[in-house]
Amino acid sequence: MTANITSLSKVRNAAREKIARQQVNDRTTTILLVLVVVLVVVGLGVTMSASSAVAIRDTGSDQYHFVKRQLIGVGLGTLALLVASRVPYKWYRKLALPAFLLTVGLLVAVEFVGITEGGATRWLSVPGLTSFQPSELAKVTVVFVLAFLLERKHKLLTRFGHFVVPVAATLGVVGLLIIRQPDLGTLIIIAAAAMAVILASDTPMKFVLLLGLIAVLAATVLAFDGNYRETRIDAFLNPYADPSGDGYQVIQGYYALGNGGVFGVGLGASRARWFYLPNAHTDFIFAIIGEETGLIGGLTVISLFIALAIAGFVVAARAPDRFGRMVAAGITVWLSFQALVNIGGVLGVIPITGIALPFVSFGSTALAVSMGAVGILVNIAQSGVDRER
């Protein structure tokens, strides 16, 4: 009887715990989805305003040209999110290595048949679709492959060689190929995501710090290597030294933000989008948000990203296994860091890297990949378990 009672209460408790767990998981999922939907809608709205002048110039009449293309991205992204949220994330353990090799293959293909635009070769042309950027894919696959490798080796990670070889091999190959494009901005994101994966692994802290030190050194060297990047650094250090040249974009961004003030000039009333601010609907879309909706709007967007980061780490912390934890941490840091680097560039606190603001900037590949990544987070969130208190 007693045993029966005990087992019954155990079953009852287990059921109760399961319901409570599911409630927490659903809540996390809802928060993630709401955040993404809000950011995507904000992005569409601001893209409509920011791109209209450029759209009319480029197409002659269709001011919604870019919005329409972005809607395709939203469609693709929604599909990617739904599919990724249904695919058990554990499958990615098996997919990680082939996907990584595919990514490397595509990056190599960029070397040979890539499309060059603005001095960089980053794109592959896809028949019937817009151009495709393999380095976007690399953000996901590097997270997968590192998580996969570090999970498999989690008992050997106290030995430096076992830690550093797989990390150096994956990051080295991808890093080299991306530097050659060049696309330092994307590489920084990948490096940050990789650091997050490593930090979430069982790697001893001293190795992590060592790797972090190496990463900072490498970034510094890369930043000052090559004229293309050097001018960006110069422009960052003192944009007013060349206000009509290298410093132009940052200064125009300041003007837009200053014009917005606390409450903004109103939706659709941006002046900067009238060909003053280059890339107003892509890299510098945050300046348009700040101009049209003011400090209020800017802080709202920042708050949304903070919320996304916290939700992402809740997912990581509740992940039932190492792989899920590392993937969730990697994806969360990737999205957060990309947003930080983008907005930091607009605000002039870090050099301009030419990367997009996730979910918000115009760009259908990036949007589809980002939303797919959130789909993976959702799937991990749905498997979430409680930690001991």
Place this chain on the structure above:
Amino acid sequence: MASIKKRPSSSTVRLGLIVFIVVAAWIGMGYRLFDIQVVKAEELAEQGLNQRLETREMAPQRGKIYDRNGDLLALTVESQSLFADPSQVSEPLWVAQQIGTLLGVDSDSLFERLTSDKRFVWIKRQVDGVLAEQVLDLEMDGVYSLPEPKRVYPAGPVAAHVTGFVNIDGDGQEGMELVYDTQLRGVPGTAVYERSPNGIVILQGDNNIVPADPGMDLNTTIDLPLQYQAQQSCVDAVDRTGADSCWAVVLSVETGEILAMVGAPVFDPQTRQTVDPRCDDAEDPATCRAFSNFVVRGIFEPGSTQKMITVAAALEEGKVQVGTTIPEVADELELLEDACRSGDDDVHGCYRDFHEHETQDMTVAEIFTRSSNIGTIRVAETLDQDVLVDYIEAFGLGSRTGVDYTVEAEGLLRFDAGCQTCWASAAIGYSVAASPLQMAAAYAAIGNDGVWTTPHIMSTMVDPNGNTEVAGIETKQVVSIGTSILVRELLASVVEEGTGTNAAVDGYRVGGKTGTANKLGPDGRYTEETRASFVGMAPIDDPQVVVAVVIDSPDFDYRTGGLSAAPVFSEIMEQALHRFGVSPDVNR
């Protein structure tokens, strides 16, 4: 399972570390955003605004000029001005030849401009739109057009001396265009607006547009058909008499309105070039510059036309009657001793009649009809010199009439204290100088029962809001009605039986006075050349119109006012009377 669940807490701490770093970075961003959007916002917004703001002046539409019947004398139309950016012109020689041929521009100078290192050169300004279109259709690199207002004069050269003209930038240079430039011009508007770097107006911008106030329309007193006829008469007269120029003005007696004001040679206000074939090979191009309006700006010795004032003064003062006999009027008079001994008219103090005649008794009427110099001086002798001068001045000589025209001549009166003969010279219209308009106004006073009126060209100016400006005119009584009627009768007899028979007009009684004055040569001595004039009015019983004609340097056969100016007067007067529907005199 349990081992997974009982994860080392260090991993959660590590995740927390990442969250902490990310959130801290975001807070830093938020602070920076606050710094830009609040602390530095005003300064940044202003810098941004300054780069977007554009201030542009918007040219007002220049007012139109009408004649008294509402026919257009001047208006502004839209035209195209062609220009080039030489740095973009790839084949300057070909462009210069093509455009040169199409537009009638000198290809060589155009080629020079197209190969200069400037970024903007005019090809030709104010071209007709269709023609500009033809040029642009050639699709030559670096050739553009922009719209530019162009002043056009539908009456061509006919009213040129009245309207004057504007320069290529639309600034009044002469005539009405200059006198009323301010009113015609209007007030420029300003557009302050935000624009994109490529010049697109930002519709959401703080745009402030103050539209231009169009200029006022100018209604003149000119009667275009009469103006045309008068000009033709003058052009014909120049041809017929071989004169340098012919000038005529038609005044409305009652109102002082200038009905026509013409000169020959004429010029085209459009091209600002004299229209006279003789000017093509003129020795002195300056003489062929017909812009300056002699009617207003020229002065001449009025000669006998001035005798009207002398006689009117004597009659008004009651010193003589029309029938008063002046005894023993000779054909020569010495006011200074031995002045006539040299036999040379040039010596002051000796006066002679135009034709030799026996010394005889003459009535005032006879003296006036026959235009006797000696007789007129004898009449003038009855007046105090000061009184004569007062009358001359009252009739408007020696001071500007106040006509609305620039650079009006004042004329010349010389009554120095020491001059013993000046009064006598003035009495017969020598050693004084007046403009044709001054003489016309003086005669109009006689026509208007002794009331002198400011001659004027503008009747009203109307702005688009209906505000109206009217001509400011002065009137003054110069002589009595009675004197006016007597003088008119004397003037009529000049035409009927005196020196002015060529001035007669069929069906009307016309009164007027001839004038012939020798021109002063460069050495200050009188020459054989004359200025022949005729000033008169009709119908004499109720004068409506005064016409003054001055012909400069006619051939010797036409040297007198009666021979050259009177026929022109007759033609113009006839047209004027017909134009204004004046009934013919029944007693003729």
